[in-house]
Structure formats: structure tokens, C-alpha cells
Amino acid sequence: MVDGRLARELPVVPVSTITATTQLLRTSNETYAYRRFGHGPPLLCLQHFTGTLDNWDPAVTDALASEREVILFDNAGVGRSTGKVPPTIAAMATHAFAFMDGLGLTTCDVLGFSLGGMIAQQMAEERPSIFRRMILVATAPRGGEDIMHIEKPSLSKFLQDPKLRGYAVLQKIFFAPTESSQAAGQAFITRLVQRTQDREPPSGPEVAGAQIAAFREWEQFSGERFADLESIRQPALVVNGIHDEMISVANSFRLAEHLPNAVLLVYPDSGHGSLFQFHESFSRQAKAFLASESPYAPY
Amino acid sequence: MVDGRLARELPVVPVSTITATTQLLRTSNETYAYRRFGHGPPLLCLQHFTGTLDNWDPAVTDALASEREVILFDNAGVGRSTGKVPPTIAAMATHAFAFMDGLGLTTCDVLGFSLGGMIAQQMAEERPSIFRRMILVATAPRGGEDIMHIEKPSLSKFLQDPKLRGYAVLQKIFFAPTESSQAAGQAFITRLVQRTQDREPPSGPEVAGAQIAAFREWEQFSGERFADLESIRQPALVVNGIHDEMISVANSFRLAEHLPNAVLLVYPDSGHGSLFQFHESFSRQAKAFLASESPYAPY
Numbered sequence: 001m002v003d004g005r006l007a008r009e010l011p012v013v014p015v016s017t018i019t020a021t022t023q024l025l026r027t028s029n030e031t032y033a034y035r036r037f038g039h040g041p042p043l044l045c046l047q048h049f050t051g052t053l054d055n056w057d058p059a060v061t062d063a064l065a066s067e068r069e070v071i072l073f074d075n076a077g078v079g080r081s082t083g084k085v086p087p088t089i090a091a092m093a094t095h096a097f098a099f100m101d102g103l104g105l106t107t108c109d110v111l112g113f114s115l116g117g118m119i120a121q122q123m124a125e126e127r128p129s130i131f132r133r134m135i136l137v138a139t140a141p142r143g144g145e146d147i148m149h150i151e152k153p154s155l156s157k158f159l160q161d162p163k164l165r166g167y168a169v170l171q172k173i174f175f176a177p178t179e180s181s182q183a184a185g186q187a188f189i190t191r192l193v194q195r196t197q198d199r200e201p202p203s204g205p206e207v208a209g210a211q212i213a214a215f216r217e218w219e220q221f222s223g224e225r226f227a228d229l230e231s232i233r234q235p236a237l238v239v240n241g242i243h244d245e246m247i248s249v250a251n252s253f254r255l256a257e258h259l260p261n262a263v264l265l266v267y268p269d270s271g272h273g274s275l276f277q278f279h280e281s282f283s284r285q286a287k288a289f290l291a292s293e294s295p296y297a298p299y
Numbered sequence: 300m301v302d303g304r305l306a307r308e309l310p311v312v313p314v315s316t317i318t319a320t321t322q323l324l325r326t327s328n329e330t331y332a333y334r335r336f337g338h339g340p341p342l343l344c345l346q347h348f349t350g351t352l353d354n355w356d357p358a359v360t361d362a363l364a365s366e367r368e369v370i371l372f373d374n375a376g377v378g379r380s381t382g383k384v385p386p387t388i389a390a391m392a393t394h395a396f397a398f399m400d401g402l403g404l405t406t407c408d409v410l411g412f413s414l415g416g417m418i419a420q421q422m423a424e425e426r427p428s429i430f431r432r433m434i435l436v437a438t439a440p441r442g443g444e445d446i447m448h449i450e451k452p453s454l455s456k457f458l459q460d461p462k463l464r465g466y467a468v469l470q471k472i473f474f475a476p477t478e479s480s481q482a483a484g485q486a487f488i489t490r491l492v493q494r495t496q497d498r499e500p501p502s503g504p505e506v507a508g509a510q511i512a513a514f515r516e517w518e519q520f521s522g523e524r525f526a527d528l529e530s531i532r533q534p535a536l537v538v539n540g541i542h543d544e545m546i547s548v549a550n551s552f553r554l555a556e557h558l559p560n561a562v563l564l565v566y567p568d569s570g571h572g573s574l575f576q577f578h579e580s581f582s583r584q585a586k587a588f589l590a591s592e593s594p595y596a597p598y
Contacts, residue, residue: 242555242563253552256541256565264541266555266563267597281597298566298580 014038016065017058017072018195022080027102030095033080033200035072038065041132042108043290045072046096046116048138048272049148049215049246050208052079052200057276058191063283068109068290073099075119078207079200085210088217089115089142093122100130109290111135114247114272115211118142118218124232133290134232137239138272140251141229141258143221147247148212154245166202167192174273176243181269184277229258235297236262237289239282241274263289263297313337315364316357316371317494321379326401329394332379332499334371337364340431341407342589344371345395345415347437347571348447348514348545349507351378351499356575357490362582367408367589372398374418377506378499384509388414388441388517392421399429408589410434413546413571414510417441417517423531433531434585436538437571439550440528440557442520446546447511453544465501466491473572475542480568483576528557534596535561536588538581540573562588562596 020035035053043064047055053072061070076095077085086092096119100108110131112120117139123130140147150159158164158172167189175185236259240252249266256264265285267274275282292299319334334352342363346354352371360369375394376384385391395418399407409430411419416438422429439446449458457463457471466488474484535558539551548565555563564584566573574581591598 249556256567257548260567262567264563264565268555268559268561269595278595278597284598296568296577298577299583 014065017056017061017070020072022053022198022200024080025099025102027098029098030076030081030083032076032082032095032099032102033074034099036069038062038068038070040068041290042105043068043070044096044100044105044108044110045070046110046112046119047072047074047078048114048116049211050203051113051115052203054079054195054200055192057188057279058194059188059279060275060283063279064111064286064290067287071103071105071108074200077210078203085207087210087213089118089122089214090126092119092214093126096123097127097130106130107132109133109135111137111286112139113137113275114139115214118214121229121232124234125228128231128233131234133292134234134236135239135286135289136236136255136262137275138241138244138247138252139255140218140247141226141255142218143225144219144251144254145248146250147219148215150212152245173246174271175277176241176269176271178269181243181271181277184270185273188273188276226254226258229255230260232259233261235289235292235295237286237297237299238262238264239266239275239285241267241270241272241277243269244271244274246272261295261297263299313364316355316360316369319371321352321497321499323379324398324401326397328397329375329380329382331375331381331394331398331401332373333398335368337361337367337369339367340589341404342367342369343395343399343404343407343409344369345409345411345418346371346373346377347413347415348510349502350412350414351502353378353491353494353499356487356578357493358487358578359574359582362578363410363585363589366586370402370404370407373499376509377502384506386509386512386516388417388421388513389425391418391513392425395422396426396429405429406431408432408434410436410585411438412436412574413438414513417513420528420531423533424527427530427532430533432589432591433533433535434538434588435535435554435561436574437540437543437546437551438554439517439546440525440554441517442524443518443550443553444547445549446518447514449511451544472545473570474576475540475568475570477568480542480570480576483569484572487572487575525553525557528554529559531558532560534588534591534594536585536596536598537561537563538565538574538584540566540569540571540576542568543570543573545571560594560596562598 076083117136171185373380375382416435470484
């Protein structure tokens, strides 16, 4: 009786973005840091420029974990994953394959955010069976333009401002310069710092430098521009904020035009971090998209 | 008992897009033809180029009628509405205001499709309180481009093909040139012809000519291009097919960029009639958008 009453009084706290233990997967080449939580078919989450496991917003990944087993992954050289950050998207995709192979995952859904969305596209082209449904947020196709030019004034004014550090910079560059978007950015950061233990080391300049090199290489293309997207036949959901200074929304328009099976969803009053700003809407849309068994993207 | 059994055995068939009686509203200037059915807050539906009350897809308007009172409206000079089709969007908006005033409707939601989406924008700018939430499908802002140039080869090859008539033309120009989209177009037409009684007279060349003149005038702008959209503060849902030959999807991109509070939803493998091709998805998204009480468009 006492135990029963206790069980009723103490809410069951599921493992979450905030509490999931960081695990290490040893493969023949590298050791990869990751976290997994939630219940349902697996959803691989591929992170943004300089982001680690700690940069996933609990409001998004916990919401998704109600219907999916969420797998957060640090690519080589990021966080506690060993190795060096490679200077190409293709080499990052090779690491992601090694991680999935090491976990014994032959197929899954994917949420690729920014840099992670490029890796997801590369993986889908190399191994079409790897993904069932793809969510591509704030990202760009190979041959896209205005991809992470951190030297441009709209970004460098924040990145080089000595008064701004760490999360304060993130709030400026991930959110639109409006009161409502900046307030959403503040709330996002409040959620990020809820995780206080077992955190990843933040990315340093070597990580940033190699990832920037990968963006520059990704802007190159040969042959007919965007024609390679035709081979990505999976249902895809392309999402962006309309005022994305880091990877222009025009790249999402190009993805929608050239991916054969993609729905495009664009949010107002938001930038690179639109999925965090409108986390309730994004999570609802993403869950509905992933729950669909249709061969077509519309959900 | 017998009556009770009969009531259980005979399914209740609600009034629908197929069965709703055409009503006539007399105002001081014109008499407007309309149909209304369904239950819930009112949703005004503004129709496309040359379309009449009979051109609404039951798969869409019946789905919406489960949560809304759907009001289909023929503007002046269309179907059994009296008067002449005016050559400007602004004059068409004046007729829509007269119709709403005549019904005693001071505010409602709106679904503006193509030409109807332009009229909805004009109305929102002239009388901001008129709409609560706006759905703008396959339409363009004032100053947009590639708006209904029926002389361009991709359209004229169907419009001037002597072997194509009526609905067969509609299937070609509203849907993408893929097997899947054309099949969806065929299904759409099969649904349209389910209404066999109390139909509207089809639009003739005078209707088309005046509406084309209105499109040409709508392409003109003065001052800063698209700046007028800033005044439309309602939550808006902008929808299009990625391969819209009648009103290029670039116009929907411009709406998303300049409307301050709009979500953009773009469907793959579809054209001007994407809402009919993906009627299940569109109806679900539209109902979720309309059901939201948030001041922000994301839903």
C-alpha cells in the first residue's frame, strides 16, 4: 500500500534530453558519443555547425521522444567523439554510417538540422535504404548558396562582438531580430541550460574551421545544378525560418523544387532556429509527418 | 419504434458541396449566388479564374464543413450572380464586401484560391477586421509575376488544343505533367461532376477576359514592392504546388517573405490544384490552422 501510494505520488520521469546518459560506441576507427531515449522507431538526429549533443532543445527532442526512439549523435571530432572533424560532408556521412553500423541500425528516420541536413542528404544518396522519412531543417542542397558565410556583416557583427559570448551569440544568430523571436531565443537557451551534468565539451575553433571548409566544398557542384536531388526518393519534410541569415531560405526553396517527394514548411518571424522558436508546431508537424505510412510526403 | 428503427437505418446525409442549394442574395446593386453548408464559424471561399460554385472540390469543402460553415460565393458576373465581372481585384473585393454585408457577416475566416486569394488580400488591406485567419492557395501578391499568362506555351498548348475541352483542360492546367498528378486530376474531375443538379452556367470569354485584365492590373505596383503586405497582420497559411504553371510558386515565396505572420506550405508533384490533389493533407492542415486560437500563424 505504501509503495503503491508512493508510485502514484511520484510522477514517473522518463529519460529525456536533459537526463539521458552520454554513451560511447567504439568502432574500429573512432569512438562516438551519443544519447538515446524515448520509445518507438529510431530517429537519428544530426546536429548543426559547432553543435554538440547539448545543443538539442528538450522542447523538440523530448516531444519527438514520445513517439520515437531519439538518437542524438556527435560526429567525429565533436564533443567526446574521437578523431578529427573532416573537411567534407561526404566524410562526415562516412562517420555517421560507421555509427549506425556499430549500433546495428540498418534503417531509421532522420532529423538533419543545418550541417546535419547536408550529411543526411549525402547519406541518402550513397545508401538509399538508410532512411525511411527525412526531416531537413534549415539546410541546403549541394550547390546551394549563402551557406554559413560567417564573415558577412549580418553574422560577423554578433560573432565578433566582444560583449557577446556563447549562448548569447547563439540567440542572436539563430533567431530573427524581432522582439518576439529574440524572446523565443531566450526561452530556448533557458531550456538548453537545464542539463547541468554529463555535458559535452564545447566546440573549439578547429571544429568550426573544418566544418566551414565542408560548407565551402558543399557549395561546389558539377553537372546540372541540383540534379543529384532527384535520386532522393524518400518522403521529405523541408523546414526553415523565413529570415535565416546562416543558411538562406532560398536553399530550402531549391530543395522543395528539386527533391521529388518533399513538403516545404516555412515559419514566419524566425531564422535558423525556427524549429526551436515554434517547437510546439514543429514537433506536431514532425510527428504527423513521421507517423504517416504513405509513400508520398504530404501528411 | 418503427420511426426509431428507420432513423437508425437511414444514415443522415449532411448538406454538402454536391447537394447544397444555390441561394441568391439581393443587395442594392447586384444579386449574388452562393451556397452555405456545414457547422461552425463561417469560412468564406473565394474562387479561381473562371471558376464558379461548381468548381469547389467536395473532398476539400466537405472536409472543411465538418468544422466550419462553408460559404461558397460567385463574384459579380460569375455563374448566376448578376452584373459584370470588373477588370480589377479592388472592384471584385467591393462586391465581396457587399455580399458579406448583405449576409450580416462582420468577420470570418477566408479560403482564397488563386484569383480568390488576391481578392482576400485586397479585402484584408481595406478592412483589417474582416478576416480572422486567411488561407491563401496558389495565389500572388500585388506586384507578383508570372500570374496567369495563358498565352505562354506551357498553358496555351492545352488551352488551344481542339481535342481538349472543359474539364479535360482543367486536368491538364491544374495538375503537374506526371502520371501521379494527372491521376489525381482525373479523380478531382470525377468528384466535381458528382453534382448533377442546380449547377451554375459555365464562365464564357467575357468572364475570362475581364479576369485576365484584373491579373494584369494586379501585376502593377507603385512604391516599394510587396511593402503593402506588411499591413496584413492576420495569421495566414500560404499553400501552393511546387510546379504551378498558372501562378508561379515564386509568388507564394514572396508572400511568405513579406506577409509578417504567414506559414508557407508547399506540396511536391503538383501544380495550381495542389489542394485538390492532396485533399486529405490540405484539409487536415487547413482545419488545424483554422482551429488555432494563437495570434501567430504556426499551428
